[in-house]
Amino acid sequence: MEWRDAQRMAARAMSAILAAHHVEHAFIGGFAVQTLGGKRHTEDIDIEIDINDRESASRHQIVQHLITADSRFFLQGTKLFFTPAEAPEHSIPIETLPIGSLGLPPTLDIIRLGDGDDQIPILRPSVLVLTKIKRCIHFIGSTRPKSRRKLEHDLLDIRYLLLYLVKQGEKINFASYSSPNPERLYKAVGDLFQYYRSEGPDDMADTLLSVLEDSDRAKIDSI
Known part of the structure; x- marks a missing residue:
């Protein structure tokens, strides 16, 4: 087995x-x-x-x-x-x-x-991806081997989930996360976008933008 x-x-x-x-x-x-x-x-x-x-x-x-x-x-x-x-x-x-x-x-x-x-x-993929994004941003910039491994694993999972959402024609669902502090979610997604732009493949930055509702993208831009 x-x-x-x-x-x-x-x-x-x-x-x-x-x-x-x-x-x-x-x-x-x-x-x-x-x-x-x-x-x-x-x-x-x-x-x-x-x-x-x-x-x-x-x-x-x-x-x-x-x-x-x-x-x-x-x-x-x-x-x-x-x-x-x-x-x-x-x-x-x-x-x-x-x-x-x-x-x-x-x-x-x-x-x-x-x-x-x-x-x-x-957990619904459009919400699951937010749990991964929230966690991974804490490892960005870390030099500790364990944290770098966690970041690598989270980024692989996030990539899969973002591409899954694109294939299904779905958007990241901030509302269904029901966070008591939604600003933190928006900031986390914004931080990941900046990471993709500066260190990650450019196509993932574009992929992330493609699964955001216009209203959510505006909130991220305002933070």
């Missing part, structure tokens, strides 16, 4: 258990991009979960639901993993993130990929 197959197995199993407990959720990060068709390898699975009070006890309860319902989920210290019975050499790390934490969207705008019971819910 390939690593990606094990990841998808983990995501489907996790989604089924959360749905059974009526817990809204969406996969984000590199795994969500991969589910859309991205080719970049990603080690872990990030999932945003609608936990109303966002207390650690509630996150603990979610984890308990998972490991009680399916023995393939297990804890190693405080970290959650999934290991397929068919591929015990694969231990997939899973990061559970309460909705709205770490600047993530406080609401979940979801699309579902796959058929029937195999569907995997991910």
Whole structure:
């Protein structure tokens, strides 16, 4: 079994258990991009979960639901993993993130990929790209090897998502991010545009502009 197959197995199993407990959720990060068709390898699975009070006890309860319902989920210290019975050499790390934490969207705008019971819910690409942009700008200019690797990975994911939006005829959806501070989103996109103009390929600057609504572009220009 390939690593990606094990990841998808983990995501489907996790989604089924959360749905059974009526817990809204969406996969984000590199795994969500991969589910859309991205080719970049990603080690872990990030999932945003609608936990109303966002207390650690509630996150603990979610984890308990998972490991009680399916023995393939297990804890190693405080970290959650999934290991397929068919591929015990694969231990997939899973990061559970309460909705709205770490600047993530406080609401979940979801699309579902796959058929029937195999569907995997991910954050809508027009919103997912903003989560990637918000993160990557913090790594621009860093000389630390770890930060430079994160920037490289984020830029690859952003490129895939921007081209995906172009292909689908969609625009970046600032409104669906429901940010309490939308100016930060606009500034982040503006910073990425300047990065593309100064250091990145010019075609990506043009691609970024092409997936912006005129009104959003005006707001970015005004910052």
